[in-house]
Amino acid sequence: MKMKKELTKEQRESLFSVLKARFEKNMERHKGIKWADVQQRLEASPEKLWSLDAMEETDGEPDVVGHDAKTGEYIFFDCAAESPKGRRSICYDHHALESRKENKPGHSAIAMAAEMGVDILTEEQYRQLQQLGKFDLKTSSWVATPAAIRKLGGAVFCDRRYDTVFLYHNGAESYYATRGFRGVISV
Incomplete structure (x- = not known):
């Protein structure tokens, strides 16, 4: 149902x-x-x-x-100043969640976004957001990861430090208390 x-x-x-x-x-x-x-x-x-x-x-x-x-x-x-509190400590996607043998996070960014009916920001959208203010000065946010990177086990995330927006990589199964995701929806 x-x-x-x-x-x-x-x-x-x-x-x-x-x-x-x-x-x-x-x-x-x-x-x-x-x-x-x-x-x-x-x-x-x-x-x-x-x-x-x-x-x-x-x-x-x-x-x-x-x-x-x-x-x-x-x-x-x-547009929360930091990555949304209710969406932190999650890995990148369901496959990454299933691949963890121990200390699994409660959820994944891609699955949570789908349940919410939103998409996670792309790197380009994240950079557009940063033109509107200063976001993720203490946190970071998963962004849509290119398939070639994901196929190799990685995922990417962004944050803002030193008045610069950075794109980083991590294993898709990693999760941190300060990393979540930002959503986008068109109405």
């Missing part, structure tokens, strides 16, 4: 209130975009609203970071 991914009226109203307040507080992230237009798209997409709520519930602080003129969709990234 598939779980219905829809919020109650009260949950929707509460989420709209949080998203609108964040939107208005951070206008530099979405110049020229009007909240009323964003809310109209959200109201027409209950499953995506559910995903935004999942981002919020795991401390991602999702916010509008762009608008796709071709599709009309608004793009949301996790």
